[in-house]
Amino acid sequence: MxxxxxxxxxxxxxxxxxxxxxxxxxxxDCYPEPGASQDSCQSRGCIWTEAPSGSPVxxxxxxxxxxxxxxxxxxxxxxxxxxAKTKNPFGDNISPLNVKYSTNGATLLLTIGNxxxxxxxxxxxxxxxxxTESLKFTSGNIGSSDIFSxxxxxxxxxxALWDTSIGGMQFADKxxxxxxxxxxxxxxxxxxxxxxxxxxxxxxxSIS
Numbered sequence: 001m002x003x004x005x006x007x008x009x010x011x012x013x014x015x016x017x018x019x020x021x022x023x024x025x026x027x028x029d030c031y032p033e034p035g036a037s038q039d040s041c042q043s044r045g046c047i048w049t050e051a052p053s054g055s056p057v058x059x060x061x062x063x064x065x066x067x068x069x070x071x072x073x074x075x076x077x078x079x080x081x082x083x084a085k086t087k088n089p090f091g092d093n094i095s096p097l098n099v100k101y102s103t104n105g106a107t108l109l110l111t112i113g114n115x116x117x118x119x120x121x122x123x124x125x126x127x128x129x130x131x132t133e134s135l136k137f138t139s140g141n142i143g144s145s146d147i148f149s150x151x152x153x154x155x156x157x158x159x160a161l162w163d164t165s166i167g168g169m170q171f172a173d174k175x176x177x178x179x180x181x182x183x184x185x186x187x188x189x190x191x192x193x194x195x196x197x198x199x200x201x202x203x204x205x206s207i208s
Contacts (some may be wrong), residue, residue: 022047024055027063028168028179030089036062044089067145069169070097078102080139082148084171091172099150106131108152112171112178135161142167159183 030046041048041062051059070082070093079100084093094114101110105128134155142149142165149169152162163181170177 022049022063022066024051024059026066026166026181027060028166028177029060029062030064030168031060031062045087046089064168066167067142067147068167069142069147069149069164070095070171071146072139072148080148085147088170088172088175090170090175094171094173097171099148101137105129106134108135108137110137110152140165 030044031041038048044062046062046064048062050061065086068086071085073081073083073096075081079098082095082097082099084095084097096114097112098114099110099112101108103109104126107129136153136155137150138153139148139150141147147167149163149165149167151160151164153160160181161183164178166179166181168177168179
Protein backbone atom coordinates (compact mmCIF):
# COMPACT_ATOMS: atom_id res chain seq x y z
CA MET A 1 0.00 0.00 0.00
CA UNK A 2 2.84 2.41 0.89
CA UNK A 3 4.61 1.70 -2.42
CA UNK A 4 1.38 2.29 -4.34
CA UNK A 5 0.84 5.63 -2.61
CA UNK A 6 4.44 6.64 -3.36
CA UNK A 7 4.06 5.77 -7.04
CA UNK A 8 0.77 7.69 -7.19
CA UNK A 9 2.30 10.79 -5.61
CA UNK A 10 5.21 10.71 -8.06
CA UNK A 11 2.76 10.38 -10.94
CA UNK A 12 0.74 13.38 -9.72
CA UNK A 13 3.94 15.44 -9.28
CA UNK A 14 5.03 14.51 -12.81
CA UNK A 15 1.65 15.55 -14.20
CA UNK A 16 1.78 18.93 -12.43
CA UNK A 17 5.31 19.69 -13.61
CA UNK A 18 4.48 18.52 -17.12
CA UNK A 19 1.43 20.83 -17.27
CA UNK A 20 3.62 23.79 -16.33
CA UNK A 21 6.04 23.26 -19.22
CA UNK A 22 5.88 26.20 -21.63
CA UNK A 23 6.55 26.06 -25.37
CA UNK A 24 10.04 27.39 -26.23
CA UNK A 25 8.55 30.29 -28.24
CA UNK A 26 6.57 31.43 -25.19
CA UNK A 27 9.27 31.32 -22.49
CA UNK A 28 10.10 34.52 -20.60
CA ASP A 29 13.63 34.27 -19.15
CA CYS A 30 13.68 34.16 -15.35
CA TYR A 31 17.48 33.87 -15.01
CA PRO A 32 19.09 36.20 -17.58
CA GLU A 33 22.40 36.39 -15.72
CA PRO A 34 25.07 33.61 -15.91
CA GLY A 35 25.09 30.67 -13.49
CA ALA A 36 21.55 29.35 -13.79
CA SER A 37 20.83 25.93 -12.28
CA GLN A 38 17.70 23.99 -11.52
CA ASP A 39 17.93 24.76 -7.79
CA SER A 40 18.59 28.48 -8.23
CA CYS A 41 15.85 28.71 -10.84
CA GLN A 42 13.21 27.01 -8.74
CA SER A 43 14.18 29.09 -5.70
CA ARG A 44 12.94 32.07 -7.71
CA GLY A 45 9.57 30.40 -8.19
CA CYS A 46 10.32 29.69 -11.84
CA ILE A 47 10.28 26.59 -14.03
CA TRP A 48 13.39 24.68 -15.16
CA THR A 49 13.14 22.71 -18.40
CA GLU A 50 15.99 22.07 -20.80
CA ALA A 51 15.40 23.46 -24.28
CA PRO A 52 14.69 20.67 -26.80
CA SER A 53 17.11 20.03 -29.64
CA GLY A 54 16.58 22.49 -32.48
CA SER A 55 15.29 25.30 -30.26
CA PRO A 56 16.21 28.89 -31.19
CA VAL A 57 19.56 30.12 -29.89
CA UNK A 58 19.14 31.69 -26.46
CA UNK A 59 16.01 29.77 -25.48
CA UNK A 60 15.93 29.98 -21.67
CA UNK A 61 15.93 26.84 -19.54
CA UNK A 62 14.69 28.85 -16.55
CA UNK A 63 11.46 30.74 -17.24
CA UNK A 64 8.42 32.26 -15.58
CA UNK A 65 5.15 30.36 -15.29
CA UNK A 66 2.77 31.75 -17.91
CA UNK A 67 0.25 32.70 -15.24
CA UNK A 68 2.53 35.13 -13.41
CA UNK A 69 2.00 38.82 -12.81
CA UNK A 70 -0.80 40.94 -11.36
CA UNK A 71 -4.53 40.67 -10.73
CA UNK A 72 -7.15 43.44 -11.05
CA UNK A 73 -7.96 44.94 -7.67
CA UNK A 74 -10.38 47.50 -9.09
CA UNK A 75 -11.15 49.19 -12.40
CA UNK A 76 -12.61 52.46 -13.64
CA UNK A 77 -13.02 54.36 -16.88
CA UNK A 78 -9.87 53.58 -18.88
CA UNK A 79 -7.98 52.61 -15.73
CA UNK A 80 -7.08 49.64 -13.55
CA UNK A 81 -5.55 49.17 -10.13
CA UNK A 82 -3.50 45.98 -10.04
CA UNK A 83 -2.32 43.86 -7.13
CA ALA A 84 0.86 41.78 -7.27
CA LYS A 85 0.11 38.07 -7.10
CA THR A 86 3.34 36.25 -7.96
CA LYS A 87 6.94 36.54 -6.83
CA ASN A 88 9.43 38.93 -8.44
CA PRO A 89 12.99 37.51 -8.12
CA PHE A 90 14.50 40.99 -8.52
CA GLY A 91 12.64 42.96 -5.85
CA ASP A 92 9.17 43.37 -4.42
CA ASN A 93 6.58 44.29 -7.03
CA ILE A 94 4.85 47.64 -6.51
CA SER A 95 1.36 46.93 -5.27
CA PRO A 96 -1.11 48.44 -5.84
CA LEU A 97 -0.06 49.44 -9.37
CA ASN A 98 -1.96 51.82 -11.62
CA VAL A 99 -2.58 51.25 -15.33
CA LYS A 100 -4.18 54.07 -17.35
CA TYR A 101 -4.80 54.59 -21.04
CA SER A 102 -6.17 57.42 -23.16
CA THR A 103 -5.95 58.84 -26.68
CA ASN A 104 -4.46 62.05 -27.99
CA GLY A 105 -5.73 62.28 -31.52
CA ALA A 106 -4.61 59.04 -33.19
CA THR A 107 -2.00 58.37 -30.50
CA LEU A 108 -2.71 55.79 -27.81
CA LEU A 109 -1.21 56.81 -24.47
CA LEU A 110 -0.59 53.97 -21.99
CA THR A 111 0.84 54.62 -18.52
CA ILE A 112 1.88 51.93 -16.04
CA GLY A 113 3.06 53.19 -12.66
CA ASN A 114 1.87 55.24 -9.72
CA UNK A 115 1.73 59.03 -9.48
CA UNK A 116 4.63 59.21 -7.00
CA UNK A 117 7.14 57.68 -9.43
CA UNK A 118 9.78 59.84 -11.09
CA UNK A 119 9.04 60.84 -14.67
CA UNK A 120 12.02 61.93 -16.83
CA UNK A 121 11.61 65.55 -18.00
CA UNK A 122 11.34 64.65 -21.68
CA UNK A 123 9.48 67.19 -23.78
CA UNK A 124 7.05 64.87 -25.55
CA UNK A 125 4.83 66.61 -28.15
CA UNK A 126 1.34 67.19 -26.73
CA UNK A 127 -0.40 68.19 -29.96
CA UNK A 128 -3.04 65.61 -31.01
CA UNK A 129 -1.74 63.41 -33.80
CA UNK A 130 -3.54 62.65 -37.04
CA UNK A 131 -3.49 59.35 -38.91
CA THR A 132 -5.71 57.11 -41.00
CA GLU A 133 -4.79 54.33 -38.56
CA SER A 134 -5.93 53.95 -34.96
CA LEU A 135 -4.97 51.69 -32.10
CA LYS A 136 -7.25 49.88 -29.65
CA PHE A 137 -6.52 48.89 -26.04
CA THR A 138 -8.24 45.80 -24.61
CA SER A 139 -7.72 44.09 -21.27
CA GLY A 140 -8.18 40.45 -20.34
CA ASN A 141 -6.81 37.53 -18.36
CA ILE A 142 -4.14 34.97 -19.12
CA GLY A 143 -5.97 31.77 -20.02
CA SER A 144 -8.42 30.70 -17.33
CA SER A 145 -6.49 32.50 -14.57
CA ASP A 146 -7.18 35.87 -12.95
CA ILE A 147 -3.80 37.29 -14.08
CA PHE A 148 -4.20 40.64 -15.87
CA SER A 149 -3.03 41.08 -19.46
CA UNK A 150 -3.64 43.61 -22.20
CA UNK A 151 -3.42 43.98 -25.96
CA UNK A 152 -2.82 46.90 -28.27
CA UNK A 153 -4.26 46.12 -31.69
CA UNK A 154 -4.35 47.93 -35.02
CA UNK A 155 -7.98 48.79 -35.70
CA UNK A 156 -7.77 48.33 -39.48
CA UNK A 157 -6.34 44.80 -39.37
CA UNK A 158 -6.97 43.51 -35.86
CA UNK A 159 -3.29 42.56 -35.57
CA ALA A 160 -2.00 42.67 -31.99
CA LEU A 161 1.06 44.92 -31.85
CA TRP A 162 1.47 44.30 -28.12
CA ASP A 163 0.11 41.24 -26.30
CA THR A 164 1.13 40.62 -22.68
CA SER A 165 -0.72 37.31 -22.34
CA ILE A 166 2.70 35.64 -22.58
CA GLY A 167 2.95 36.40 -18.83
CA GLY A 168 5.94 37.27 -16.66
CA MET A 169 4.98 40.89 -15.95
CA GLN A 170 7.08 42.38 -13.14
CA PHE A 171 7.11 45.95 -11.83
CA ALA A 172 9.55 46.69 -9.01
CA ASP A 173 11.53 49.84 -8.19
CA LYS A 174 14.64 48.62 -9.99
CA UNK A 175 13.27 45.93 -12.27
CA UNK A 176 10.43 46.38 -14.78
CA UNK A 177 9.51 43.64 -17.23
CA UNK A 178 6.54 43.54 -19.59
CA UNK A 179 6.74 40.65 -22.05
CA UNK A 180 4.85 40.59 -25.34
CA UNK A 181 4.19 38.35 -28.29
CA UNK A 182 5.46 39.81 -31.56
CA UNK A 183 3.38 40.03 -34.76
CA UNK A 184 6.55 39.86 -36.89
CA UNK A 185 10.31 39.37 -36.66
CA UNK A 186 10.85 42.64 -38.53
CA UNK A 187 11.40 44.89 -35.50
CA UNK A 188 13.13 48.27 -35.70
CA UNK A 189 14.39 50.44 -32.82
CA UNK A 190 12.69 48.39 -30.11
CA UNK A 191 14.11 47.89 -26.63
CA UNK A 192 16.89 49.44 -24.56
CA UNK A 193 19.85 47.92 -26.39
CA UNK A 194 22.85 49.02 -28.42
CA UNK A 195 22.39 47.99 -32.04
CA UNK A 196 24.76 48.02 -34.99
CA UNK A 197 21.70 48.04 -37.25
CA UNK A 198 18.26 49.60 -36.92
CA UNK A 199 16.62 46.21 -37.42
CA UNK A 200 16.69 44.09 -34.27
CA UNK A 201 17.48 40.39 -34.61
CA UNK A 202 14.55 38.49 -33.06
CA UNK A 203 15.05 34.69 -32.92
CA UNK A 204 11.64 34.02 -31.33
CA UNK A 205 8.07 35.31 -31.49
CA SER A 206 8.23 37.09 -28.12
CA ILE A 207 10.34 39.64 -26.28
CA SER A 208 10.59 40.96 -22.72
